[in-house]
Structures are given as C-alpha cells and as structure tokens.
Amino acid sequence: MKLHFYILSILLIGLSSCKEEPTSQADLNSQSQHPKLILTAQGVQDIRAQLGNIPIFDNTLKKVKAEIDAEIENGIEVPVPKDYSGGYTHVTHKRNWLVLQKAGVLYQILDDEKYAKYVKDMLMQYEALYKTLPLHPKTRSYARGKLFWQCLNDSNWLVYVSQAYDCVYNYLTEAERDKLETNLFRPFADHISVDSPQFYQRVHNHSTWGNAAVGMIGLVMDDEQLINRALYGIKDLKLDANKKDDDGGFLNKDGKAGFLANIEEPFSPDGYxxxxxxxxxxxxxxxxxxxxxxxxxxxxxxxxxxxxxxxxxxxxxxxxxxxxxxxxxxxxxxxxxxxxxxxxxxxxxxxxxxxxxxxxxxxxxxxxxxxxxxxxxxxxxxxxxxxxxxxxxxxKSINLSDGPDGNQGGVGILRQDDVELVFKYAAQGSSHGHYDKLSFSLYENGEEVIQDYGLARFVNIEQKGGGNYLKENKTWAKQTIAHNTVIQNETSHFNGKYEIGSEHHPDLHYFSSENENIQVVSAKETNAYPGTEMLRTMVIIKDEDLEKPYMLDIMKLTSDKSNQYDFPFYYFGQVLETNFEYQVQETLKTLGDKNGYQHLFLEATAKANDGNSKFSWLNNNKFYTITTATTNRDKILFARIGANDPEFNLRRDPTLILRRKNEKNTLFVSTIESHGSYSPVTESAVNSKSSISELKIVLNTNDYTAIEIITINGNKKLFITANNSASKEAKHTLKINDNSYQWTGAYYFK
CATH class of the missing domain: 1.20.1050 (Glutathione S-transferase Yfyf (Class Pi); Chain A, domain 2)
Structure with missing residues (x-):
C-alpha cells in the first residue's frame, strides 16, 4: 500500500507539472514525440492512469524500481573493456545496458528526474570512453566489438540503450543530444555495420541483433539512412561470398542482408x-x-x-x-x-x-x-x-515446417497425456545445426526420458572457454553419434560437412494427430549417406492395456551396399534389468577414434537375443523399458560420454547402442514405455515390469511395414505404415498371413 500511495503522489505532482506531456492526440502521434519506440507517449498516459490498480504491472514496477534505486546508490561504473564473456568488464557493461533501459522507463512512468539524470550521466561517460576505444583487446571473434569482445554484444548494448535514449530524449538539451549522437551513437552504429560487414551482412541471429541495433537508434534519431541500412543491409558492399565466419556460415552468400531478409529466410511459414x-x-x-x-x-x-x-x-x-x-x-x-x-x-x-x-x-x-x-x-x-x-x-501435437517456404523438413511434436515425443527432421539449421537427421527425444511430464545432448558450452562462465563454444561442441555435440538416430559406418551424416548438410533436408512422409489415441509422424532422409535411404516412423499409442502412452519407433533402412549401423538410446538413470547377458569391460576403452566415437567409453557388451531384447531402467522414481526387435547377430553396447575429455567439459551420460553389421537393408523396431513408480518413503515399487511381452515384425516390404505388439495379458495390436503412398486419401488393401486389411490413409492400427 505504501508503494501505491508513493506512486499516486508522484503522479499528482507529475501530471500537474510535467512540461513534456503532449497536449493533443496529434502530438501523441507525431514522430518527433518521445518516447515513441516501445513505450509510447500515449502508453505513458495510459499506464499512469492505471497505476496501483494492475497487480502484476505494479509488482514488476516495484521490483524494477528497487533494483535501479540500488544501482543509482552504488554509482556509475564504465570500465575500459578487456574481458571475454563472464569477465568483470563484460558483465559490467552488460548490466549497464539493462540498467539504462530500465531507468529510462522509470523516468517516463514515475516522472522522477533522478532516473533521467542517471541515464544522462552514464551515457555521457560512455560518450567519453567510446571515442577513445580501439577494437576490443580479445581477438577470438570474427567480428570484434569495442565495448565487448564481439560485435554481437555491442549490438545487444545498442538495442537496449536505444530504448533508454528514447525515454530521456526530451530531457536532454539539443547540445547534449548532438554530442551523444555525433560521438557515441552514430560511430557505434557504423562500427557494427559498415566496419563489420562479415557480422552485419548475413542471415543469422547475430546479424538480426546488428540490424535491430542500427535500426532502433536510427528510429530514435529519425535517421533514414540508418533505418534503411537496418532494413535492407548495406548496399553495394563487396564481400567474399566464399569466406567463412567462425561459426561456419557463409557471408552474404545469396546477396541478401538486413532485417527483412532475416525475417524472410530463417522462418518457415509456421514460424519455426x-x-x-x-x-x-x-x-x-x-x-x-x-x-x-x-x-x-x-x-x-x-x-x-x-x-x-x-x-x-x-x-x-x-x-x-x-x-x-x-x-x-x-x-x-x-x-x-x-x-x-x-x-x-x-x-x-x-x-x-x-x-x-x-x-x-x-x-x-x-x-x-x-x-x-x-x-x-x-x-x-x-x-x-x-x-x-x-x-x-x-x-497439443503439432508439426512445424522448416525452410522459408515450409518445404525443408520440420519438427513434429506428438503429445499424449504427460508424454511428449520430439521428432527432428529439419534442415541443417544454419551454423548452429547438428548432424542428426531423423533424431528424437522423449519426455514425460517435463523430464527427459531419452535425451538430446544439446550444446557443449557453459554460457557466460568465464572459466569454461571464456563462456563460449567449446571444441567438444564440434567433436561431440554436433556429431551424429551424440543423437538418437542411425549412424552408418561410424561416420556422421553428410560426413559432418556443413556445406553438404546445408544443401539437403529430410522430407515429411506424413503427420497424423487427429486420433487422440494414436499419433504418428514419419519422415524420409535420402542424402545423409549417399546410396542409403532412411525412413523413420514414430508413434505415440494410448492403449488401455498399458498404464501410460508408449512410443513405437520404426526405422527402415535401404542401402546399395552392406554397412554397419549403430542405433543409440541416450537414457538417464539406473540400469535395472535386461533379458540378455552382458560383459562389463575390465578396462575402459573408447568406442572409436573420430566422428564423436572418441568421446564414448565402452562399458559393457552383449549379444542380442533372437527375437526381442529388453532393457529396463529407473529414473526420477519411474520405471522405463525399451523392447527392441533383434537377432542373435546384433550386438548391444553400453557406453558413456566422457572419453578424451581432459578438461571435463562433457557430461558423463550413459547410452545403450544397438549395433548391426554387414546389412544392406534392415529395420530397427523398438517400443519405449513408462510404467509404475517407486516411493523412497514407503520403499515400495509399483508396476516395475514391462507390459509388452513381445514385439514382432510381421511384414516388411517396399510398400508396407507391419508391426505386432503383444501385451502381457495376451492382447495383440497391429500397426501398419505405408512406406510410399501415404496421403490421407490413399486406399490400401493388404494381406498378411491369410488376413486381409483395408484402410484409407497412411497407417492402420487395431
């Protein structure tokens, strides 16, 4: 309540004495009226009229006010730049851009001059510093900034500080504005753009920040040249289109740059x-x-x-x-x-x-x-x-297309009760992409069941590579073996080459989420390994015979030569039970020497069963079981991440790998089910055993694959997927073991 009275009292004073308030709607709409970017002059009036009566806004305002008051009390610090991400000068300048933006907003909402003075004083210190700065002393970046080690962070700073400048614009005198714009803002924008085309003239998240920074300060200053530079890039700039940046991306490869190009190219029509x-x-x-x-x-x-x-x-x-x-x-x-x-x-x-x-x-x-x-x-x-x-x-279940026109693969998410399946059949993903075509991850109620590793980086932790990408990001995290998909001959998809991967993408076979009890996504990849076609169909099935929805996974491989195929499952938790005998390694050795295999310790090996191999584990007090169709020619490998990692940059996570050698055409079929629970309080285990007794491949031809799932109570379910004609209107007739099946659409399940 005290805050509300304080705000209201300020309002009464401010509304009676503020000389900068517009007097008409025409003034409010004028481009010369400030603030005008994010917080608007009309918005200030509307907010002031509601203060004390909008709880979530009032509470946010209270927290921000307390934060900025403490910063003002501590004084201003604008140190000479010298550090990487996470270092003192980096963190200080990063905090300053946030503080400046918030202080500017407080000045407008509370009409308290101390916030405007604080912004002005700090900006003047930056003006005095910036005109003396050479390039940042850290040389790692492909595009060095001045306040920060990379232009990206300089752009972050200007995006936020532009908002602060907008909020105090009318508080400053014309001479003060001229000083800031001449010595700080325009040189700052020029360095990000004209001086750093390898950073600015791209389609990439880095460039988006650069475009926005230049454009926003241009909007505040009514500088059409900067605004156009932001929207369309720098015209008539000569760049080497074959020169790589440090992320592996190409500069201005298609001759496109600027904010609009960064909207046009990376986003699919679905918004992915x-x-x-x-x-x-x-x-x-x-x-x-x-x-x-x-x-x-x-x-x-x-x-x-x-x-x-x-x-x-x-x-x-x-x-x-x-x-x-x-x-x-x-x-x-x-x-x-x-x-x-x-x-x-x-x-x-x-x-x-x-x-x-x-x-x-x-x-x-x-x-x-x-x-x-x-x-x-x-x-x-x-x-x-x-x-x-x-x-x-x-x-809900959703399929998001990838590519500017939505025809470069995508990501399918199947959701059923607490289970979420994420199936990635997207394009390369620019320089941040991994070589993981047709990979998946599985979640239950927000917890990872089968994980995707993610990146190898400790963001803004200076002790770990200056907070930047670690070398293991390329040698491990991007490699195919780090993901839950097929690896052929211990070689990553596209041989781990960005240029090749960027030219290709998987294609959606079909997506179906209309039936609440069975949801399917299927996609095909034909370029990851020349001469090999991968068709993966993933299903979430809700069956009254099982406690929870379970996953059915069908990976069909067709190749023109014999290969070794590895098929990993990156699980979390404690091994409970297998239906096969395994031998633990007395001495740890690596699984291979390149393509990510050098980072895996081999912990145990097994000969798979002829029929089904089952693996159960416990994680987060829940039981899980993989049932997979195998032959006694298959091998099962227990491995763990962390080999050849002297600085402990990688997590020591486990994986189970199904290995199949000397096969041209083959089929990997598995189910993953969550079942039961364990209470450490009562020390009781409920439903700790798998409810699937058998998984059978009953048909596998060029046109159809049929899988039978038999539960422990003897009930049988049959899933048939069309490997070619998979439209919703397609009509199918199929005979399996003297039984005839007819259906319309991509799949049959009963």
Whole structure:
C-alpha cells in the first residue's frame, strides 16, 4: 500500500507539472514525440492512469524500481573493456545496458528526474570512453566489438540503450543530444555495420541483433539512412561470398542482408526458426523490439503483417517447442534449462498478446512468468489478467515446417497425456545445426526420458572457454553419434560437412494427430549417406492395456551396399534389468577414434537375443523399458560420454547402442514405455515390469511395414505404415498371413 500511495503522489505532482506531456492526440502521434519506440507517449498516459490498480504491472514496477534505486546508490561504473564473456568488464557493461533501459522507463512512468539524470550521466561517460576505444583487446571473434569482445554484444548494448535514449530524449538539451549522437551513437552504429560487414551482412541471429541495433537508434534519431541500412543491409558492399565466419556460415552468400531478409529466410511459414528454439528465443527479442519500434514509428511498413504475419506466428511456434515445464527442447545448439521464463519470452508473450489476436492462453503464461514489460504491451497483459480473461495455454501435437517456404523438413511434436515425443527432421539449421537427421527425444511430464545432448558450452562462465563454444561442441555435440538416430559406418551424416548438410533436408512422409489415441509422424532422409535411404516412423499409442502412452519407433533402412549401423538410446538413470547377458569391460576403452566415437567409453557388451531384447531402467522414481526387435547377430553396447575429455567439459551420460553389421537393408523396431513408480518413503515399487511381452515384425516390404505388439495379458495390436503412398486419401488393401486389411490413409492400427 505504501508503494501505491508513493506512486499516486508522484503522479499528482507529475501530471500537474510535467512540461513534456503532449497536449493533443496529434502530438501523441507525431514522430518527433518521445518516447515513441516501445513505450509510447500515449502508453505513458495510459499506464499512469492505471497505476496501483494492475497487480502484476505494479509488482514488476516495484521490483524494477528497487533494483535501479540500488544501482543509482552504488554509482556509475564504465570500465575500459578487456574481458571475454563472464569477465568483470563484460558483465559490467552488460548490466549497464539493462540498467539504462530500465531507468529510462522509470523516468517516463514515475516522472522522477533522478532516473533521467542517471541515464544522462552514464551515457555521457560512455560518450567519453567510446571515442577513445580501439577494437576490443580479445581477438577470438570474427567480428570484434569495442565495448565487448564481439560485435554481437555491442549490438545487444545498442538495442537496449536505444530504448533508454528514447525515454530521456526530451530531457536532454539539443547540445547534449548532438554530442551523444555525433560521438557515441552514430560511430557505434557504423562500427557494427559498415566496419563489420562479415557480422552485419548475413542471415543469422547475430546479424538480426546488428540490424535491430542500427535500426532502433536510427528510429530514435529519425535517421533514414540508418533505418534503411537496418532494413535492407548495406548496399553495394563487396564481400567474399566464399569466406567463412567462425561459426561456419557463409557471408552474404545469396546477396541478401538486413532485417527483412532475416525475417524472410530463417522462418518457415509456421514460424519455426531454422537455428532451433534456443536461438529463436535469443533472436526473438531484437526481432520483436525492432518490429514494435517500426510499428509505432513507421506504421506504413506494416511490419507485423510481413511474410503473412510470421513474427507473431513464431511466438506460438516457440512456445510449442517447450516441454511441460516451459523448458525449450534443446534442438541444434541449445542449452538445456532455457525456458519461457527468460526475459526475451516475457517480451515475446506481451508483444504477441498486444499486437496479435489477444490469445487469452498467453495470459496464463504471463502469470507463470510473474512479470510484464513496463510498456504498452505489459499494460495490456496486466489489464487482461485483472479482468479475468486468463485461459490455459494448450500445447497439443503439432508439426512445424522448416525452410522459408515450409518445404525443408520440420519438427513434429506428438503429445499424449504427460508424454511428449520430439521428432527432428529439419534442415541443417544454419551454423548452429547438428548432424542428426531423423533424431528424437522423449519426455514425460517435463523430464527427459531419452535425451538430446544439446550444446557443449557453459554460457557466460568465464572459466569454461571464456563462456563460449567449446571444441567438444564440434567433436561431440554436433556429431551424429551424440543423437538418437542411425549412424552408418561410424561416420556422421553428410560426413559432418556443413556445406553438404546445408544443401539437403529430410522430407515429411506424413503427420497424423487427429486420433487422440494414436499419433504418428514419419519422415524420409535420402542424402545423409549417399546410396542409403532412411525412413523413420514414430508413434505415440494410448492403449488401455498399458498404464501410460508408449512410443513405437520404426526405422527402415535401404542401402546399395552392406554397412554397419549403430542405433543409440541416450537414457538417464539406473540400469535395472535386461533379458540378455552382458560383459562389463575390465578396462575402459573408447568406442572409436573420430566422428564423436572418441568421446564414448565402452562399458559393457552383449549379444542380442533372437527375437526381442529388453532393457529396463529407473529414473526420477519411474520405471522405463525399451523392447527392441533383434537377432542373435546384433550386438548391444553400453557406453558413456566422457572419453578424451581432459578438461571435463562433457557430461558423463550413459547410452545403450544397438549395433548391426554387414546389412544392406534392415529395420530397427523398438517400443519405449513408462510404467509404475517407486516411493523412497514407503520403499515400495509399483508396476516395475514391462507390459509388452513381445514385439514382432510381421511384414516388411517396399510398400508396407507391419508391426505386432503383444501385451502381457495376451492382447495383440497391429500397426501398419505405408512406406510410399501415404496421403490421407490413399486406399490400401493388404494381406498378411491369410488376413486381409483395408484402410484409407497412411497407417492402420487395431
């Protein structure tokens, strides 16, 4: 209550004495009126009218005010740059960009001059420092900044500081603005763009930040040259299209650059971002913040309608790429634990609600985030929650296409009760992509059952490679053996070559989620290994004979020569039981010497059963079982990550690998079921045994594959998938063991 009285008292003083408030709607709409980018002059009036009556907004304001008051009390520090990510100077400048943005907003909302003075004083210190700076002393980056070791972080700084400058623009004198723009902002924008074309002239999340930085400061200063440079890139700039950057990407390869190109190329029509959800989350902030500025200052561009409104679509896609806890699936270079609680997703949710169709499910996510933006969109969220409009955000099975036109593969997510299957059949994913065609991961209630490793990096932890990518990201995390898919002859897909992988993509065979009891995604890859075709069909089945939905996995391989195939399952937990005998290695050795195999310790080996091999484990007090169709010619390998890792950069996670040698055409078929639970309090185990007694391949031809699943109570279910004609309208007639089957569509199940 004290805060509310304090705010209201400030309001009364501010509203009676503020000389900068517009006096008409025409003034409010004027491009010369500030603030105008994210927080608008009209938004300031609307927010002030609601203060003390919008709980989530008021609480956010209270926290931000306490944070910035403490920063003001501590004084300003603008150190000479010298560190990598995680180092003192890096962290200080990073904190400063956040503090400046928040202090500018507080000045507008609370009309307290101390915040404007703080912003001005810090900006003047940056002006004095910046004009003396050479390139950053750390030389690792392909595009060095001045405040930071890479232009990317310089761009981060300018995106946020542009908002601060917008908020205090009218507080500053014309001479002060001229000084800042001449000595700080324009040189800063020029260094990011003109001086660093290898960073700026690309289609990549780095360039998106650069485009947004240049464009936003251009919008504040009404500088059309900078705005156009942001939207369309630098014209008539000569670049070596064959020169690689340090991420493995090509510079200006297609002659496209600028903000609009960065919307056009990476996003599919469904809103999937080709670098994956981790980097989509990172890129969404500059995408949406600059788009908001363009919407407010240059509405004629209709930026939120560009490419059929893909920016707003992408937020829904991104939210659907998270598990039950809101953590993003770690596709490509993704750090586990990144979630929609990140500040970039607060921005995404608020902007999506305000500028989109006001999806009331977004309000439930905002409630979980427990904060809003202190701007027009945050006010809209706060009012929606206050007015009781909140509805759950429902995540259902979804297929997200990849590629600018939606024809370069995609990601299929099957959801049934607490089970989530993520099937990745996407394109390479730019420089952050992994060699993992037709890979999958499996979740139960937000917990990993079968994991994707993600990236090999400790972001912003200076002791681990300066917080940057570790060499093991290339030697392990990107390699195919690090993923749950087929590896042929111990060689990664596309031989681990970015240039080759970027030319190809899998193709969707079919996706079906209409039947709530059986959901299927199937895709084909023909280029990962020349002469070999991979067709993988993954199913989530809800069957009354089993306690929970289970996964059926069918990987069909057709090759023009005999190969060795490895098929890993990266599980978590404690081995409980197998129906095969295994021999533990007395001395650990590596599984191979290259393509990621050098990072696996071989712990045990086994000869597979003729029929079915079963493997059970315990994790998070739940029981899991893999049942896989095998012959006695197959081998089973127990392995663990961590070999050839002298600095302990890799997690010591286990894997079970099914190995099949000297086969041309073959079929891997498995089920994974979650069953029962264990209570460490009562020390009781419930339903600890598998409910599937047998898994049979009853037919495998060029046209059809049929799998029979027999439960412990003797019930039989048959799943048939069409390997060629898989449209919803296709009619099929098939005879198996004197039984005839007829159906319409891609699959049969009964």
């Amino acid at each position: 971002y080709n670098e994956g959800p981790y980097y989509q989350r990172y890129a969404m902030y500059p995408f949406l913040i600059f788009a908001t500025g363009l919407h407010n200052v240059k509405p004629e561009l209709k930026i939120f309608e560009y490419k059929d409104g893909v920016l707003l679509k992408s937020i829904n896609a991104l939210l659907n790429l998270s598990d039950a806890d809101g953590d993003f699936f770690p596709l490509n270079d993704g750090q586990k634990g990144m979630s929609y609680y990140n500040n970039a997703l607060v921005t995404a949710v608020d902007i999506s609600y305000y500028y989109g169709e006001q999806d009331q499910g977004l309000l439930s996510i905002s409630e979980k985030q427990d904060q809003v933006l202190l701007d027009d969109s945050g006010l809209a969220i706060a009012l929606g929650i206050k007015e009781g409009k909140v509805k759950p955000f429902e995540k």
